[in-house]
Amino acid sequence: MTESTVDRRTVFEQVQLGPVTLRNRTIKAATSEGRSPEGRVTDELIAFHEAFARGGVGMTTLAYCATTRAGFSAPGQILMTRDAVPGLREFTDAMHAADAKASAQLGHAGPVGSKKITGQRPMAPSRFLSPTSFQLSRGISVEEIREATRQFADAAELAVEAGFDAVELHFGHLYLPSAFLSPWINKRTDGYGGSIENRTRFVREIAEAVKQRIGDSAAILAKLSMTDGIKGSIRLEESLQSARMLDADGHLDALELTQGSSVFHQMYLFRGDVPIEGFAGAMSEPFKTGVKLLGKPILGEYEYHDLYMLGDARQFVRSMKNTKLILLGGINSLDHMQTGLDEGFDFVAMGRALLREPDLVGRMRVEPGITGRCDHNNGCMFTVYGKTHCVYEPDFAQNR
Incomplete structure (x- = not known):
């Protein structure tokens, strides 16, 4: 999809996202930070995101904000309770002072979670044994589905109270909502299982509940x-069908299109080098030895190339009537961004490239021809068990 020169979207222009105006079309993608050991905002977390805000992004995404304690996916994440609001307000104030908008990624880990982190047995649409963690998730009841939906709405309301400009509903990577979309995990025989219409019901209900709760107080995105x-x-x-249903409902302002899962074949999301030694170093026995022996078959191996999600993502462009689209995956230059915009996407999101160079977007504005230095070694993947950072920039992990 291309547009005339007069109407051509450009990266560094103001743009509307639902009720919010962003200074440009770039978004710092959610990358779980691990800087909230007590489930609350810390000065270190604020400084981490200030680097992206001052570095030029239109909006930065606070990740990961669990809707309930059972929803944690990794250590050091935010828990969306009223006690967290003062710190979250400090966070949004700091981003606004840097002329950037702030989004809160809201999620429930479901089968991605672990009892070691949450203190509870993980939940999934049906009983499910994870091929990576070997944890058995229990199937949840209809009442628990309704409770989880309310928890998303409660968390969104708290985010608005704390001054967030947007909330991002995590419907990806086989977290709990995404697990309902997967026939591999979802074996239910009620109204939440079977057909794609039934399997999409949970995410539609979450989006509707959030919209009813916060209205136009903030933009509503989904990953x-x-x-x-x-x-x-x-x-x-099937994901195209789910997207069309969400679009027809009209509760979302934008969809960020992603790939992969956090349950199995995790490298399908990241592509590039498989950091086996790094993962093994972050594990205790017997998982350390297991990762060394079986890490590549479990994680998968997929070659990296620039804009690697574009081929699938462009299928969604003509299907959306109400919902804007965010392109993710292998974006490392201004040319990559413009390619996405010329194909019909409204925003571009960057993760690993900004972990290495938080000021990359601002420098691209001054030097349009530069390319990010991220080499997709994926060492940042296993840092999620501590403080997420680029392994080439250890000072950023400690001092930001």
């Missing part, structure tokens, strides 16, 4: 997996 690289799981044909 949706297009495919996850797992046989019998999320396929492009």
Whole structure:
């Protein structure tokens, strides 16, 4: 999809996202930070995101904000309770002072979670044994589905109270909402299982509940997996149907299109080098030895190339009537960004590139020809068990 020269979208222009105006079309993608050991905002967390805000992004995404203690996916994440609001307000004030908008990623880990972190047995649409963690998730009841929906709405309301400009509903990577979309995990025989219409019901209800609760007080985004690289799981044909349903409902302002899962074949999301030694170093026995022996078959190996999600993501452009689209994956230059905008996307999101160079967007504005220095070694993947950072920039992990 291309537009005339007069109407051509450009990266560094003001743009509307629902009720919010962003200074440009760039978004710092959610990358779980691990800087909230007590489930609350810390000065270190604020400084971490200030680097992206002062570095030029239109909006930065605070990740990961669990809607309930059972929803944690890794250590050091935010827990969305009223006690967290004062710190969250300090966070949004700091981002606004840097002329950037702030989004809160809201999620429930479901089968991605672990009892070691949450203190509870993980939940999934049906009983499910994770091929990575070997944890058995229990199937949840309809009443628990309704409770989880309310928790998303409660968390969104708290985010608005704390001054966030947007909330991002995590419907990707086989977290709890995404797990309902996957026939590999979802074996239910009630109204939440079986057909793609039934499997999409939970995410539609979450989006509706959030919209009813916060209205136009903030933009509402959702992160949706297009495919996850797992046989019998999320396929492009079905994710297109889910996206069309969400679009027709009209509760979302934008969809960030993603790939992969945090349950199995995790490298399908990241592509590039498989950091086996790093993962093993972050594990205790017997998982350390297991990762060394079976890490590549479990994580998968997928070659990296620039704009690697564009091929699937462009299938969604003509399907959306009400919902803007955010392109993610392998964006490392201004040319990459403009390619996405010329294809019909409204925003571009960057993760690893900004972990290495938080000021990359601002420098691109001054030097349009530069390319980010991220080499996709993926050492940042295993830092999620501590403080997420680029392994080439250890000072950023400690001092920001």
